[in-house]
Amino acid sequence: MNSKGGKIEGVTTPFIVAVAVLIGAIVAAVSALVPSTMREATLDTVRRAAIDTAETIKLTHERYVLSLGPGRRPAAGRAGESGPPSPGAFLAELSADTQGRPNRFAVVSPYRWAGRDRPPLDEFQRQAWNVFARAPDVVFTSEQTIEGRRYLRLAVPEKMTSKACVECHNADPASPKRDWAVGDVAGIVDVTKLIEPNLATAERHGTAIVSFVVGAGVFAAMLVVLLNVSSVRRARERYEARKRIEYLAYFDTLTGALNRGHFLGELDEWLKSTEARARGVAIHFVDLDRFKEVNDTLGHDVGDELVRQTVQRLQKVCAKNDLVGRVGGDEFVIAQWKVVSRKQVEERAAAIVHALAQPFIVRDNRITVSASVGVVDRLLTQSATDMLKCADLALYRAKALGRNRYVVFNEQIAAEHAEQLRLEQRVREALAKSDFRLFFQPICDARTGRVEGFETLLRLADADGRQVPAQQFVACAESMGLIANIDEWVLRNACRAAAAWPRSVTVAVNLSPANFGRASITGRRLRRLVADVLAETGLEASRLELEITEGILLENTDEVIDELKGLKELGVAIALDDFGAGYSGLNYLWKFPFDKLKIDASFIRAMESEDAVMPPILRAIVTLGRELGLTVCAEGVETRAEADLLVGLGAQQIQGYLYGRPTPESEVAPLLLSDAAARLRDQAPAIAGPAPRALAG
Numbered sequence: 001m002n003s004k005g006g007k008i009e010g011v012t013t014p015f016i017v018a019v020a021v022l023i024g025a026i027v028a029a030v031s032a033l034v035p036s037t038m039r040e041a042t043l044d045t046v047r048r049a050a051i052d053t054a055e056t057i058k059l060t061h062e063r064y065v066l067s068l069g070p071g072r073r074p075a076a077g078r079a080g081e082s083g084p085p086s087p088g089a090f091l092a093e094l095s096a097d098t099q100g101r102p103n104r105f106a107v108v109s110p111y112r113w114a115g116r117d118r119p120p121l122d123e124f125q126r127q128a129w130n131v132f133a134r135a136p137d138v139v140f141t142s143e144q145t146i147e148g149r150r151y152l153r154l155a156v157p158e159k160m161t162s163k164a165c166v167e168c169h170n171a172d173p174a175s176p177k178r179d180w181a182v183g184d185v186a187g188i189v190d191v192t193k194l195i196e197p198n199l200a201t202a203e204r205h206g207t208a209i210v211s212f213v214v215g216a217g218v219f220a221a222m223l224v225v226l227l228n229v230s231s232v233r234r235a236r237e238r239y240e241a242r243k244r245i246e247y248l249a250y251f252d253t254l255t256g257a258l259n260r261g262h263f264l265g266e267l268d269e270w271l272k273s274t275e276a277r278a279r280g281v282a283i284h285f286v287d288l289d290r291f292k293e294v295n296d297t298l299g300h301d302v303g304d305e306l307v308r309q310t311v312q313r314l315q316k317v318c319a320k321n322d323l324v325g326r327v328g329g330d331e332f333v334i335a336q337w338k339v340v341s342r343k344q345v346e347e348r349a350a351a352i353v354h355a356l357a358q359p360f361i362v363r364d365n366r367i368t369v370s371a372s373v374g375v376v377d378r379l380l381t382q383s384a385t386d387m388l389k390c391a392d393l394a395l396y397r398a399k400a401l402g403r404n405r406y407v408v409f410n411e412q413i414a415a416e417h418a419e420q421l422r423l424e425q426r427v428r429e430a431l432a433k434s435d436f437r438l439f440f441q442p443i444c445d446a447r448t449g450r451v452e453g454f455e456t457l458l459r460l461a462d463a464d465g466r467q468v469p470a471q472q473f474v475a476c477a478e479s480m481g482l483i484a485n486i487d488e489w490v491l492r493n494a495c496r497a498a499a500a501w502p503r504s505v506t507v508a509v510n511l512s513p514a515n516f517g518r519a520s521i522t523g524r525r526l527r528r529l530v531a532d533v534l535a536e537t538g539l540e541a542s543r544l545e546l547e548i549t550e551g552i553l554l555e556n557t558d559e560v561i562d563e564l565k566g567l568k569e570l571g572v573a574i575a576l577d578d579f580g581a582g583y584s585g586l587n588y589l590w591k592f593p594f595d596k597l598k599i600d601a602s603f604i605r606a607m608e609s610e611d612a613v614m615p616p617i618l619r620a621i622v623t624l625g626r627e628l629g630l631t632v633c634a635e636g637v638e639t640r641a642e643a644d645l646l647v648g649l650g651a652q653q654i655q656g657y658l659y660g661r662p663t664p665e666s667e668v669a670p671l672l673l674s675d676a677a678a679r680l681r682d683q684a685p686a687i688a689g690p691a692p693r694a695l696a697g
Contacts, residue, residue, distance in 0.1 A: 019224045027217040031210045038206035042198045043152065047141055050154035050191040057105055057189050058158060102194035107158060109187030111176040125188055128155035132185050143195070152195045158187040252326040254304055255311040260333075263325030267335050267384035275338075282345040284334040284352055285374040285391035286314065289403040291330035298365055305362045306369070313355045317348070333388065339377060342408070349375045349406035357404060370404035377408075393417050423468065423476050430460055431485055437461075438493055440668050442660035443508065443633060446647045449659060451675045453506030453545065456494040457662045458486070474512075483512040488529060495537040495544065497665050502672060508545040508575065513552045516560045527566040534570070541571030545596065549577050553592075561592050568593075575633075580621060589628060596653075597625040601636025604656070607645070615645065622649045 095106040108125055121129065128140040132155075140155040160166050160182050169175045169186075180186070247253075250262040258266065267283075270276050288310065295303040307330060314324050314332060323335035336348050356371035374395030376387050394409040401407065430436050440454035460468045477483040491509050498507035515526050534541055546567060552560055564574055575596035576589075580603055589597075599621055607614045618634075625632040634646045637656030646654060663671060 019228075020221055023217045023221045023224075027214050030213040034209045034213070035203065035206040038202040038209075039199060042202040043143075043195065046152050046193050046195050046198055047139075047154060050141075050152060050193050051139060051156065053103070053105060053191045053193075054154065054156040054189040057107065057191075058156070058161070104192050106190045106192075107187055108190060109158070111186065112174070121188075124153055125155065125190060128188050128190075132157040132188070136183070136185050149194060149196045150199060152193050154191045154193070156189045156191075157185040158189050160184045160186055255308050255326050257311050257332070258323055258325035260325065260327040263323060263327070263333055263335070264384045264388065266323055267387070270335070270337070271384060279338040279340060280377060282336040282339045282348070282375060282377040283387045283391045284336065284349055284406075285376075285388065285395045286332040286334065286352060286356070287328075287372050287395055287399070288330040288356070289370040289372055289399070291369065294367060294369065298362075298367070302362050302365060302367075306360055306367060309360055309362065310356060313358075314352065317351050317355050327388075333391070342377065345375060345377050346406070346408065349373050349408075353404065353406055372398040372403045373406035374398055375406055375408045390414070420476070422463075423473060424480055426460070426462055426468070427473055427477050427480065427482060431482060431489065434489070435460070436486070436489065438490065438497065438665055439662035440497075440507075440665065441655060441662040442671070443506075443653055443655045444659040446634075446643070446651050446654045448679075450679060451505065451660075451672060452653065453508060453543075454498075454668065455508040455547070455655065456490060456510070458490055459662075478512065478514065481514075484514045487512050487515055491530070492533050492537070495533050495539040497668070498543060499537045499539045501668065503540070503543065505672065506543045506545055506573075507539075508547050510547045510577065511552075513549070516548075516552050516563055525566075526563055527570065530567060530572065531570055542573070545573040545575050547575045547577040547598070550579070564592055578635075589624070589630075594630055596631040596633060597621070597628075598655075599632065599634045599651070601656070604634060604636040604638075604642055604646075607642060615649070618646070619649050622646075622651050626650055 095104070108121060110121060110129060124142055124144070127142075131138060131140050136157050136159065142153050144151050144153055160169070160180050163182060166180045166182055166184075169180045170178050250259060251257065252259050267281070270281055288306075291303065291306070294306055307326070310330075311324060311326065311332065314334060318324055318334055319337065321337050323333075323337075325333045325335075327333055334348075334352070336345065339345055352373055353371055356369065360367040360369070372395055374391040374393065374397070376390040376394060390409045390413075393413050394407045397413055398405050398407040407413075437459045439457045439459050441457055442451045443453045443455055444451055458470060458474070460470075460473050462468050474483065477486050487509075494507050494509050498505070501507075511526075530544075530546070533539075534544065548564075568574060573595035574592075575598055576594045577598045578600040579597050580600050599618065603614065603618055603621075607618075622632050631653060632651045633653035633655055634642075634651045635655050637643050637646065637654045637658050639658060642656075643654055643658055660671070
């Protein structure tokens with residue numbers, strides 16, 4: 001097939017030709033048959049009329065003979081000479097009356113008869129007489145043109161029709177013979193009829209019929225052609241639509257690369273082949289780094305063109321028979337055929353990373369992106385879907401290691417992925433069954449060591465009862481989109497526990513960035529959720545501290561600050577947690593009036609290295625907080641020396657193992673009772689700060 005249309009036209013052209021030939025044959029046949037048929041029909045009609053005329057003449061002649069009666073002899077000549085004329089004379093007189101008319105007749109005979117002229121027979125009459133001599137029952141006809149007009153001449157034999165006629169002629173002395181018998185031919189009845197008008201009319205009718213048939217044939221041919229053209233167009237549209245559907249089923253419309261389904265199908269076929277057993281295949285899963293930034297800053301049209309150019313570069317890097325597919329917005333897969341070594345696979349992966357690291361020129365924009373590549377070869381699996389999954393896992397490892405690189409899938413990645421799946425399942429179960437546990441770490445007055453509040457910490461045990469690191473399962477919950485639900489559970493249960501504590505003791509709850517800038521999973525904004533929890537648990541708003549990190553303020557700052565102000569209006573306190581560990585933008589401190597500034601534990605641990613710059617930095621942070629009217633709390637304090645330094649710098653609160661480890665909810669009440677008893681025993685405030693008491697255990 002040369003083209004899409006060629007196949008369709010090749011199928012329909014024979015049909016058009018066949019119909020055209022058929023219509024032409026019908027028109028030609030009608031054009032040939034109708035005139036002759038009309039002419040023959042006209043002549044047949046005239047012939048029948050002439051025969052009727054001749055029969056009438058013969059009947060008249062017979063009636064006249066019979067009217068004479070037996071024994072009567074007609075005159076030998078014409079009427080009026082001496083009695084009635086002879087039958088021949090009578091017919092001659094009748095014939096004379098028709099002379100000069102369009103239709104006329106004559107009765108002639110080669111015999112001599114009394115009272116009747118004997119003109120010589122003309123050629124037509126002689127031929128008729130010769131025919132009658134052999135076949136006395138036929139009708140002899142001929143067309144003649146006389147004075148430019150067409151006539152039909154018809155001759156019928158005049159026979160002896162009765163005994164009376166025979167007896168009369170046999171008795172007549174002038175009769176040319178004496179042995180007449182009934183049925184003998186005595187003469188010829190010659191009838192001449194004008195057929196010019198009849199033929200002209202027939203020709204006109206024939207011409208009209210032929211014209212109609214030709215017109216109908218042309219119309220039919222045009223109708224067939226038009227219907228066929230319409231049919232061809234519909235067939236072509238169906239064909240093109242089918243080809244389009246087939247294309248969409250196998251290829252990516254933007255780049256022309258194979259789509260995911262077609263790619264996996266081709267890969268599965270290869271893996272089933274005998275060649276695959278001898279020479280393997282490697283899969284390269286490619287993802288553009290920071291592609292979203294291109295779309296967001298330059299527009300999706302530029303992003304689309306970048307994707308097209310990416311596929312072109314990948315096709316240049318690949319061998320002729322390699323497969324290139326697009327499986328996502330900026331995700332691509334390559335099947336490298338006939339792999340013989342791991343080195344060959346890694347060389348191809350390195351070439352892909354290098355090719356996509358080169359600048360792109362898209363609509364006058366110089367765009368530099370990089371690519372992360374996950375690689376898997378045939379040694380690990382024989383399933384196309386499994387190979388793609390393994391390559392995808394290697395891709396995520398490449399991104400986690402800093403992007404712009406490739407990672408070859410190995411068993412360690414598989415094991416870590418399996419562990420991640422188990423953790424995700426455990427997080428889902430814990431949320432559904434409330435299997436999380438709350439622990440509370442004391443927050444103490446820096447000078448007196450008195451417990452002023454607790455920070456809520458979340459704990460989760462795995463299926464074997466081992467504690468899962470908090471950072472690990474929290475990150476997992478964030479990736480699963482469940483952290484907002486977990487935060488809501490923590491907030492509600494922490495407030496319910498704190499409601500039973502002394503009214504001077506506060507509770508602090510950490511909030512994930514996922515709670516800000518959008519409605520929560522329950523459909524409620526954060527302010528309404530906090531208000532509802534306080535109302536349900538009966539906890540005073542002033543006893544609740546909500547801790548956030550600087551990362552919350554990086555995006556949608558105005559919206560986040562509006563939400564924080566809404567929380568402040570409820571009467572809760574807002575603490576900026578882990579200050580200094582992340583982005584430390586001082587503009588956050590004046591854009592929003594926080595209540596507390598919590599110094600990250602990394603600063604406290606850095607003092608152990610005897611770094612001379614740490615005390616001035618801590619002094620600056622404490623001074624900044626106090627000047628802004630914030631409560632300054634230092635986290636991670638574990639030694640007496642650290643506590644003394646922070647007290648000397650002016651920190652108001654201390655949190656760390658020196659004053660207490662995280663403790664289950666059931667042990668909070670005994671700890672508070674121990675702290676209250678210790679305060680009663682103290683008669684005077686400590687000068688340099690108290691030594692750790694029972695709560696430090």
